[in-house]
Amino acid sequence: MNALNTLRDKVLHQARFFPRAPEQEEIDISHDLILYVEGLSVTFDGFKALNDLNLYIKPGELRCLIGANGAGKTTLMDVITGKTKPDVGNVYFGQNVNLLERSEPEIARLGIGRKFQKPTVFEAHSVLDNLEMSLKDNKGIWYSLFAKLTPAQQDRIDSVLHTINLASQAHMLAGALSHGQKQWLEIGMLLVSDPQVLLIDEPVAGMTAQETERTAELLNGLAGDHTVIVVEHDMEFVRSIARTVTVLHQGSVLAEGTMEQVQNNKDVIEVYLGEPA
Ligand SMILES: Nc1ncnc2c1ncn2[C@@H]1O[C@H](COP(=O)(O)OP(=O)(O)OP(=O)(O)O)[C@@H](O)[C@H]1O
Numbered sequence: 001m002n003a004l005n006t007l008r009d010k011v012l013h014q015a016r017f018f019p020r021a022p023e024q025e026e027i028d029i030s031h032d033l034i035l036y037v038e039g040l041s042v043t044f045d046g047f048k049a050l051n052d053l054n055l056y057i058k059p060g061e062l063r064c065l066i067g068a069n070g071a072g073k074t075t076l077m078d079v080i081t082g083k084t085k086p087d088v089g090n091v092y093f094g095q096n097v098n099l100l101e102r103s104e105p106e107i108a109r110l111g112i113g114r115k116f117q118k119p120t121v122f123e124a125h126s127v128l129d130n131l132e133m134s135l136k137d138n139k140g141i142w143y144s145l146f147a148k149l150t151p152a153q154q155d156r157i158d159s160v161l162h163t164i165n166l167a168s169q170a171h172m173l174a175g176a177l178s179h180g181q182k183q184w185l186e187i188g189m190l191l192v193s194d195p196q197v198l199l200i201d202e203p204v205a206g207m208t209a210q211e212t213e214r215t216a217e218l219l220n221g222l223a224g225d226h227t228v229i230v231v232e233h234d235m236e237f238v239r240s241i242a243r244t245v246t247v248l249h250q251g252s253v254l255a256e257g258t259m260e261q262v263q264n265n266k267d268v269i270e271v272y273l274g275e276p277a
Pocket residue numbers: 044045048049067068069070071072073074075076
């Protein structure tokens with residue numbers, strides 16, 4: 001029964017994480033843009049969740065997306081990752097890959113990884129097993145169950161374990177980790193496939209102050225090698241990591257700049273405080 005459960009977990013896992021394909025397409029970033037979103041609109045039952053939204057992200061950036069509930073942050077992530085198709089607009093990965101023509105699994109395999117707010121690690125498996133299962137690519141269930149990791153794959157997992165600060169917990173069951181550690185493990189499960197872009201939804205919700213600080217270090221460390229887009233409501237946290245902040249409001253970009261520029265922007269003050277600047 002245990003073996004059956006393990007097999008089921010692994011099948012589910014493969015469906016969930018869409019591992020990156022070995023024959024990955026080359027992404028053309030010669031114009032210094034890794035994500036290009038232009039004129040994007042999404043309507044749900046006549047309601048415009050995104051309204052002519054433009055967003056340009058450079059390779060290696062750490063960008064924070066903020067905005068009140070319902071501003072369109074999740075819908076934007078859904079469009080980038082292929083979960084929602086827009087009414088109109090363009091979404092390109094680099095110069096050459098039109099993401100609107102790709103399915104959700106294809107986009108994940110191209111190297112755009114997404115971490116949802118709630119951690120979904122396999123609690124009955126060790127930290128190491130969780131990472132191994134994410135690394136074994138789409139060679140089928142029998143490969144995932146029985147193939148041994150190559151030395152390069154072992155190195156990758158070791159390196160990720162250190163990056164996410166869980167090397168000492170490698171053999172611990174994921175279910176025994178703290179909430180913050182589970183969030184880091186899930187980021188690690190994305191990192192083993194070395195995605196170019198990481199979309200991370202509310203990483204510090206429910207974390208202790210110490211875990212929040214460690215998460216800021218982790219995300220800062222990932223930027224540069226990866227492009228990191230973080231959706232977050234915790235303004236202290238945003239201030240601690242953000243270089244550029246994009247403020248969404250009613251499905252459009254209201255303001256963009258450093259945290260200081262955004263905080264002093266009259267439109268932002270008006271929307272957030274409900275009064276003219
Ligand atoms: N599938 C859907 N059907 C109908 N309306 C939807 C759907 N998804 C989102 N919406 C609506 O679109 C708007 C934008 O939602 P979205 O979840 O993108 O906002 P958000 O900025 O992520 O908010 P939050 O911070 O609360 O997560 C909201 O008014 C929401 O109710």
